[in-house]
Amino acid sequence: MQTVVTGKNTEVKFGQGLPTVIIAERINPTGRKSLAEELKLGKFDIVQSDARKQSEAGAHIIDVNVGAVSVNEVEMLPAAIKKVMSVCDRPICIDSANPKAIKAALEVYPYKALINSVNGKEESMEEILPLVKESGCAVVCLTMDETGIKNDVEARFNVAKKIINRAESMGIKREDLVFDCLVMTASTDSNSAKITFETMRRVVAEFGVSTTFGASNISFGMPNRELLNIHFLTMGIINGLTAPITDPLIEGLIPAMKAADFLAGRDLYGMNYISDYRKK
């Protein structure tokens, strides 16, 4: 089973056994004051520069999130996406908690996007899944619902099942569902990574679907977060992670992911891994 998303002249495929695909996370004003400030002013300089830099660093998909206080997402999300498309051919991940903003973004994006996200809440499924169906896009599915994020593999697995059943009943293809089994901060819960990976392994074994997660959540509050994020990705890759949401500008992240792909049997004969060393 392969998930396919597209940009102008570009097609990105990911799925179990395929090389890991990076969804680049930098275009997100959460915790980035300078970006939040420029969005409030209706400017997109950082947005465009981040799109370029991440793409050059090896990002496969560019996540675009403009959610911040005093930012009108319904106007600004499509505007930001157009600005990104003008400097970069990579497929876009349309990232918003606001279904109206997602709808507006879909209207300006002429290719097959990844929508970020739906979850198991009745309201979320009712609002987002019809947009997925109509647009023919793929969607990130968070394994949480009205009861919150459960610290329990079985509970998260059951949410995944609920979303799959609902989506398939509407005619959405399973390959367009990308499961995020959720990452909580390890410093406050030492079982965090294990729960994420066990849920992911179970969802993959049962449904064969593509998976994602935001790697940086794991390291919140810790020193040298980059090192933790990189090794968390490696652990994800051997456990069925297909398309992490992360920052490709972290030094050493791309080589580490290529190493992990080779080790996980996702880069036959290490052709991709080796190519970096041949260039030198």
Add this chain to the structure above:
Amino acid sequence: MQTVVTGKNTEVKFGQGLPTVIIAERINPTGRKSLAEELKLGKFDIVQSDARKQSEAGAHIIDVNVGAVSVNEVEMLPAAIKKVMSVCDRPICIDSANPKAIKAALEVYPYKALINSVNGKEESMEEILPLVKESGCAVVCLTMDETGIKNDVEARFNVAKKIINRAESMGIKREDLVFDCLVMTASTDSNSAKITFETMRRVVAEFGVSTTFGASNISFGMPNRELLNIHFLTMGIINGLTAPITDPLIEGLIPAMKAADFLAGRDLYGMNYISDYRKK
């Protein structure tokens, strides 16, 4: 279940959920001409210098292997171990394919060593397990037997079971059995890592035992082997690896293992991980 080995005034514990313990691999003439040469001359300068350096770098246990052409292991293994003991307090891993050399080494080592190794061959179990029983030491158990190394999780698991049954029937405690589920080169078999980890997860789930493996085998023939070895260890640590045999002098290996331990819930609140950053 905890495996305990001891040196002069030192005790090292490892097991599921505990921080990862490094068995330092450098004192081994395989592929190290200079060390092979000095051993042939009956010298131990490199042996002692490696023992010191590895110990200072953070090794918990020092593997000592003197197996090379024209080296009389029965004489040289105990001699090397005495030389290591004279410069370093760490517990020793007595590493030889020759049971007589292991026996001779046990006679000069007054603490609880780790013996490397027994395997599922009838001959190996008959020769090595009585030494384990008599000495009260721990032993590395390789999941291979007369039929060779099978590229199959079930087959390797069954060898583990055979060794456990035999050892326990002789009164050897399960906590003194450290399973090596074997690592084959990834460049010639893209499933190599997956088979190792799946076998290890199964052996751990069924028997709760400590585990080890030689990390460097995975990267044979590849560029930047250090990067592959480090990420292979990370994958091992989330999959139940408790005491890898590796080279602690590889740059970045120790911080990476601390990161992996924290992520795997083996370093509560990241106290050990954080301590390195507090020092700076």
